[in-house]
Amino acid sequence: MTAFSTLNALPPAQLENLNELGYLSMTPVQAAALPAILAGQDVRVQAKTGSGKTAAFGLGLLQHIDAGRFQTQSLILCPTRELADQVANELRRLARFLPNIKILTLCGGQPFGAQRDSLQHAPHIIVATPGRLLDHLQKKTVSLAALQTLVMDEADRMLDMGFSDAIDEVIRFAPSSRQTLLFSATWPAAIAAISGRVQRDPLTIEIDSVEALPAIEQRFYEVSRGGKIPLLQKLLSQLRPASCVVFCNTKKDCQAVCDTLNDAGQSTLALHGDLEQRDRDRTLVRFANGSARVLVATDVAARGLDIKSLELVINYELAWDPEVHVHRIGRTARAGNSGLAISFCAPEEAQRANILAEMLHLKLNWQNAPSGVNITPLEAEMATLCIEGGKKAKMRAGDVLGALTGDMGLTGTDIGKIDVHPAHVYVAVRQSVARQAWKQLQNGKIKGKSVRVHLLK
Ligand code: ADP
Numbered sequence: 001m002t003a004f005s006t007l008n009a010l011p012p013a014q015l016e017n018l019n020e021l022g023y024l025s026m027t028p029v030q031a032a033a034l035p036a037i038l039a040g041q042d043v044r045v046q047a048k049t050g051s052g053k054t055a056a057f058g059l060g061l062l063q064h065i066d067a068g069r070f071q072t073q074s075l076i077l078c079p080t081r082e083l084a085d086q087v088a089n090e091l092r093r094l095a096r097f098l099p100n101i102k103i104l105t106l107c108g109g110q111p112f113g114a115q116r117d118s119l120q121h122a123p124h125i126i127v128a129t130p131g132r133l134l135d136h137l138q139k140k141t142v143s144l145a146a147l148q149t150l151v152m153d154e155a156d157r158m159l160d161m162g163f164s165d166a167i168d169e170v171i172r173f174a175p176s177s178r179q180t181l182l183f184s185a186t187w188p189a190a191i192a193a194i195s196g197r198v199q200r201d202p203l204t205i206e207i208d209s210v211e212a213l214p215a216i217e218q219r220f221y222e223v224s225r226g227g228k229i230p231l232l233q234k235l236l237s238q239l240r241p242a243s244c245v246v247f248c249n250t251k252k253d254c255q256a257v258c259d260t261l262n263d264a265g266q267s268t269l270a271l272h273g274d275l276e277q278r279d280r281d282r283t284l285v286r287f288a289n290g291s292a293r294v295l296v297a298t299d300v301a302a303r304g305l306d307i308k309s310l311e312l313v314i315n316y317e318l319a320w321d322p323e324v325h326v327h328r329i330g331r332t333a334r335a336g337n338s339g340l341a342i343s344f345c346a347p348e349e350a351q352r353a354n355i356l357a358e359m360l361h362l363k364l365n366w367q368n369a370p371s372g373v374n375i376t377p378l379e380a381e382m383a384t385l386c387i388e389g390g391k392k393a394k395m396r397a398g399d400v401l402g403a404l405t406g407d408m409g410l411t412g413t414d415i416g417k418i419d420v421h422p423a424h425v426y427v428a429v430r431q432s433v434a435r436q437a438w439k440q441l442q443n444g445k446i447k448g449k450s451v452r453v454h455l456l457k
């Protein structure tokens with residue numbers, strides 16, 4: 001993970017803004033392209049959809065905009081109106097901390113007259129499709145005389161749509177001293193050719209990975225130590241996450257929070273260093289297979305946690321180390337989803353909060369505790385059966401599935417994840433059929449042998 005602050009080029013207000021957008025660190029494209037883009041170099045980037053290309057050029061061009069000069073300083077060419085709208089929206093988000101930046105989209109299919117009217121005052125940034133922009137340039141309703149940055153976004157699609165000539169003509173209106181950035185998902189010969197015509201010594205960047213980073217929203221609650229459990233209950237009842245990890249700094253807190261939640265009927269497990277390895281494995285299995293909705297964990301113990309979709313992370317207590325904080329909240333919003341991270345802050349943790357804010361360029365987004373929430377405990381959908389045997393006994397997932405569905409008449413939808421460990425098999429089954437499945441397995445057979453089964457509690 002590379003933080004935007006390592007670029008040493010973005011102003012603190014922009015770093016704060018990026019944090020508010022939930023952009024915790026740079027995507028691979030951004031990390032590779034931003035240093036050169038910010039230094040004013042021409043860059044050409046091949047990277048797949050979803051890799052964060054908009055912010056790569058957006059952060060670069062915003063850096064060079066002089067809001068006090070009412071001239072068009074940046075132009076982004078896009079293949080379609082939808083893409084132009086998307087780019088303009090992302091640029092507006094990235095420009096939120098800059099007052100009075102005017103961003104205008106100019107696309108075909110919209111009335112020319114209205115566009116001409118809004119061009120009375122030149123926008124700082126234009127996002128356009130090539131054809132319509134060319135009309136404006138020819139009618140002199142747009143001037144590119146002061147252009148500093150030209151971006152061709154989705155260049156391959158623009159060529160597919162037959163915009164090659166229009167692009168060349170548009171560029172004739174732009175000063176040759178400009179910076180030119182070219183982005184494309186694929187790299188056919190025609191793209192190399194256009195790059196050769198319009199770019200100067202471009203840096204070539206090629207990124208294979210598609211993995212974009214998730215955006216994580218952070219909320220902070222000021223709450224006394226004693227008020228933390230009631231607040232936790234309220235938030236769980238209000239947000240009702242399918243799965244949630246609550247981080248504590250000590251084993252003692254971890255167990256205490258877990259016990260209190262369980263007493264209140266919340267389906268909760270604890271994960272900390274005092275547990276034996278076997279119990280830790282079981283806890284991870286049960287949380288991942290849906291047999292518990294909430295996991296209360298310490299940082300060290302949570303290392304083995306690999307959950308695809310964690311909706312919510314709650315910091316019951318703030319981490320001392322900003323890196324630990326980032327690591328904690330980075331566990332939500334995997335697999336391209338967006339995520340939510342909530343932090344509790346008691347008065348005695350105020351100093352930690354300030355360190356976090358400063359080191360991470362975070363504006364602490366304070367919230368009021370929700371009011372009027374009925375506490376309705378979260379119940380797990382599944383329960384876990386533990387069968388003795390496992391890999392050593394040559395038991396496979398299919399054997400267990402076969403026994404449960406064939407002999408015992410459960411349907412496939414009653415059965416969830418099956419984890420085969422060396423000495424045990426863990427099967428998730430729907431709560432409603434768990435006892436029945438347990439009894440039947442105890443009396444039945446797997447691969448012709450009777451087995452010992454426990455229903456984990
Ligand atoms: P591309 O143009 O490469 O297809 P986008 O620029 O549209 O990708 O970005 C894809 C998504 O990733 C958008 O929702 C954007 O808000 C988000 N995003 C971009 N950069 C980051 C980042 N550094 N951290 C988190 N999310 C990001």
Ligand code: MG
Pocket residue numbers: 053054153
């Ligand atoms: Mg894009």
